[in-house]
Amino acid sequence: MNPTHNLDEHENTPGEGFQRNEKLNLKKKIFSESPDDSQKYIANSYKNVSTDEIIITRDKLENILLKHLKRVDKAKSWIAPLTLLITLLATLLTTSFNSYEHLPAATLQALFIFFFIASIIWLIKDIVDYNSIRKKISIDELIGMITNHQEEIKK
Structure with missing residues (x-):
């Protein structure tokens, strides 16, 4: 191994490669969480999505x-x-x-x-x-x- 090689090539060392892998792992974690797991971070949730439709000439x-x-x-x-x-x-x-x-x-x-x-x-x-x-x-x-x-x- 060359002692002057770039640290980014190693996954376990800080650098661009490590950060990219952490982002991928975070995305996997977010999309793999069940709805119950994501709700534990939300204190209150309000929905205001009902509406009336007005039809007029x-x-x-x-x-x-x-x-x-x-x-x-x-x-x-x-x-x-x-x-x-x-x-x-x-x-x-x-x-x-x-x-x-x-x-x-x-x-x-x-x-x-x-x-x-x-x-x-x-x-x-x-x-x-x-x-x-x-x-x-x-x-x-x-x-x-x-x-x-x-x-x-x-x-």
């Missing part, structure tokens, strides 16, 4: 999704009047109105107050609408409409 699904989208858009409609209200409030608090061409300062201020009050009314209306449709924009509601488990909700 494309046009019906499109109609349901469009109605849902309108509800979602309507639920966000309070943002515009609130933004306008804040802007008008800042204007009323920080501006000293001056006459502009033929409009007196009091008239300009009255217009801003009128629009401020109108935006308050608009905001209250949108908040009331939001409260009435808040529960109707949930995922459960949408799935219920798609699966016909709930009646379609009017706008």
